[in-house]
Amino acid sequence: MQLVIAAVGHKMPAWIEDGFGEYAKRMPPECRIQLKEIKPVERSGSKTAETAMAAERTKIEAAIPKGSRVIALDERGRDLTTIQLSQLLTHWQQDGRDVTFVIGGADGLDAGFKASADMLVRISSLTLPHGMVRVLLAEQLYRAWSITQNHPYHRV
Numbered sequence: 001m002q003l004v005i006a007a008v009g010h011k012m013p014a015w016i017e018d019g020f021g022e023y024a025k026r027m028p029p030e031c032r033i034q035l036k037e038i039k040p041v042e043r044s045g046s047k048t049a050e051t052a053m054a055a056e057r058t059k060i061e062a063a064i065p066k067g068s069r070v071i072a073l074d075e076r077g078r079d080l081t082t083i084q085l086s087q088l089l090t091h092w093q094q095d096g097r098d099v100t101f102v103i104g105g106a107d108g109l110d111a112g113f114k115a116s117a118d119m120l121v122r123i124s125s126l127t128l129p130h131g132m133v134r135v136l137l138a139e140q141l142y143r144a145w146s147i148t149q150n151h152p153y154h155r156v
């Protein structure tokens with residue numbers, strides 16, 4: 001199983017890249033995180049947020065591996081505890097399908113895309129900057145994996 005993070009946004013500041021890299025590099029080969037950055041669609045002239053998000057949706061869908069389970073990140077999504085995430089990770093590893101987490105851009109994710117995702121998940125009920133979401137997600141995936149391994153990183 002491969003974990004993919006498809007994230008609208010590129011040219012992130014070094015502190016985001018370092019933070020993401022710190023957790024991504026800790027993941028074992030059988031649970032590697034692959035980051036696919038999607039260049040945001042330019043917001044200009046008559047383009048509405050909806051038009052831009054629809055164009056980003058097309059690029060996001062092109063980045064999702066065929067057959068992958070899709071988890072959309074959204075502040076209105078379902079709350080998961082880290083333990084629940086670790087249980088999901090175990091389940092995903094057993095069924096072997098890739099899992100793609102999708103992080104939207106400045107305006108968020110296209111409504112139709114969110115409706116079609118397998119799951120809508122939030123990290124908090126606060127609106128977070130998209131760069132920070134990829135760092136927090138990578139840390140939570142590492143923490144969830146460490147729980148499945150009884151690794152001392154996670155303390156109850």
Ligand SMILES: C[S@@+](CC[C@H](N)C(=O)[O-])C[C@H]1O[C@@H](n2cnc3c(N)ncnc32)[C@H](O)[C@@H]1O
Pocket residue numbers: 072073074075076102103104105106107108109121122123124125126127128129130133
């Ligand atoms: C700046 S936010 C977009 C905010 C946008 N106004 C909205 O309503 O979704 C950019 C992306 O970061 C992710 N994001 C932001 N806050 C989040 C949270 N609390 N939980 C999960 N994902 C979040 C989502 O994928 C969102 O599309």
